Amino acid sequence: MKTLSLLALLLAAATARASDSAGLKDLFKDDFLVGAALNQRQFEERDPRVSELILHQFNSITAENNLKWGRIHPRPDAFDFQAGDAYVAYGEKHHMVIIGHNLIWHNQTPDWVFHDEQGNLLGRDALLARMREHIRMVVGRYRGRIHGWDVVNEALADDGTLRQSMWYKIIGPDYIEQAFRLAHEADPAAELYYNDFSLERPEKRKGAVELVKRLQAAGVPITAIGMQCHSRMNWPSLADEETTIQTFAALGIKVMVTELDIDMLPPAVKDPTAEVSLRPMEYDPKLDPWRDGLSDAAAQAEAKRYAELFALFRKYRGSITRVTFWNVTDGDSWLNDWPIKGRHSYPLLFDRDGKPKPAFDAVRAVAAKEYPQ
Numbered sequence: 001m002k003t004l005s006l007l008a009l010l011l012a013a014a015t016a017r018a019s020d021s022a023g024l025k026d027l028f029k030d031d032f033l034v035g036a037a038l039n040q041r042q043f044e045e046r047d048p049r050v051s052e053l054i055l056h057q058f059n060s061i062t063a064e065n066n067l068k069w070g071r072i073h074p075r076p077d078a079f080d081f082q083a084g085d086a087y088v089a090y091g092e093k094h095h096m097v098i099i100g101h102n103l104i105w106h107n108q109t110p111d112w113v114f115h116d117e118q119g120n121l122l123g124r125d126a127l128l129a130r131m132r133e134h135i136r137m138v139v140g141r142y143r144g145r146i147h148g149w150d151v152v153n154e155a156l157a158d159d160g161t162l163r164q165s166m167w168y169k170i171i172g173p174d175y176i177e178q179a180f181r182l183a184h185e186a187d188p189a190a191e192l193y194y195n196d197f198s199l200e201r202p203e204k205r206k207g208a209v210e211l212v213k214r215l216q217a218a219g220v221p222i223t224a225i226g227m228q229c230h231s232r233m234n235w236p237s238l239a240d241e242e243t244t245i246q247t248f249a250a251l252g253i254k255v256m257v258t259e260l261d262i263d264m265l266p267p268a269v270k271d272p273t274a275e276v277s278l279r280p281m282e283y284d285p286k287l288d289p290w291r292d293g294l295s296d297a298a299a300q301a302e303a304k305r306y307a308e309l310f311a312l313f314r315k316y317r318g319s320i321t322r323v324t325f326w327n328v329t330d331g332d333s334w335l336n337d338w339p340i341k342g343r344h345s346y347p348l349l350f351d352r353d354g355k356p357k358p359a360f361d362a363v364r365a366v367a368a369k370e371y372p373q
């Protein structure tokens with residue numbers, strides 16, 4: 001325990017001035033882009049803790065929430081591009097590879113999208129017309145500026161079948177293909193991604209492979225599969241992670257890690273996934289063990305887990321073209337409020353003050369090849 005604490009102190013001292021040395025984007029420049037999901041305060045440069053850090057460490061950005069349907073197209077006749085415009089302008093100003101997240105999802109999509117003015121469910125053609133209008137408007141507005149889009153997000157259920165979303169129920173299984181074709185029409189140069197979580201589960205991975213193959217057979221322009229990689233200490237196994245990367249790479253498309261984090265908190269449900277629509281649960285102090293800070297041992301274990309994952313990503317650098325963290329600091333993470341509000345989560349490389357954690361050093365060591373690979 002003592003040794004671990006000393007090691008943690010040494011690591012903290014060594015990394016206290018992470019901005020003095022090369023950032024992750026430079027360390028991995030021959031391997032893949034290194035990105036982060038930003039919240040609005042961050043891309044509006046109103047978060048002084050991390051303004052410099054973001055520019056120093058990352059060369060790609062994803063909008064955590066501000067391009068989602070509910071934010072950008074809240075009512076049938078109203079688009080609100082204010083935050084989206086600021087996000088894209090920030091990325092351009094700092095020469096970042098800008099990612100659009102996302103166009104078609106079952107979540108954060110207002111109810112009106114699926115209903116007519118009388119409240120009746122739309123039919124296939126009417127919903128396709130709405131999809132067309134939305135994608136044309138949003139992708140068209142940022143044509144040539146947003147590098148790649150998560151066109152369809154989380155369309156698979158855990159068992160690998162297509163999720164019974166409103167999109168699926170009203171349009172049918174070809175809604176995915178339609179969305180990709182519309183996005184391609186609106187910006188023929190944009191990269192187009194299918195993005196999902198828990199793809200390391202064998203059934204879901206199989207479902208994703210079948211989906212990509214169907215799209216490819218139909219001549220749909222899909223550039224990459226986005227593996228969200230919302231991970232835990234004990235899931236997925238490195239073997240499952242590796243098989244998943246290999247399997248997707250074999251499809252002949254790019255592979256991207258799009259929403260990386262490692263949840264250090266005890267699971268709130270029996271079989272946790274990144275299913276956002278999970279019902280919020282009551283706060284329980286037993287499920288929030290790190291209120292006063294992560295223990296040294298846990299921080300070291302997290303560092304090791306990050307190193308193992310990055311060593312794997314590096315091994316497949318020919319196929320993996322981007323690794324994006326879901327948020328910048330532990331304090332920003334969605335995991336502080338999901339599925340229980342107000343917990344203290346530690347899933348990222350930077351602490352609540354924007355200071356590098358042992359996990360940051362561990363990832364740097366992988367880039368410097370100081371970690372066995």
Ligand code: G3I
Nearest residue numbers: 064065068101107108153197228259274275276326333334
């Ligand atoms: O902005 C409102 C605020 O005005 C209001 O007072 C507050 C009350 O709860 O809610 C705020 O909105 C929240 C928003 O995050 C901003 O913090 C929403 O309730 C909350 O649902 C929303 O959660 C986001 C979630 O997606 C749902 O869209 C998370 O920030 C975001 O990190 C998360 O990201 C998803 C990816 O898009 C897809 N993959 C999984 C990933 C993690 O869940």
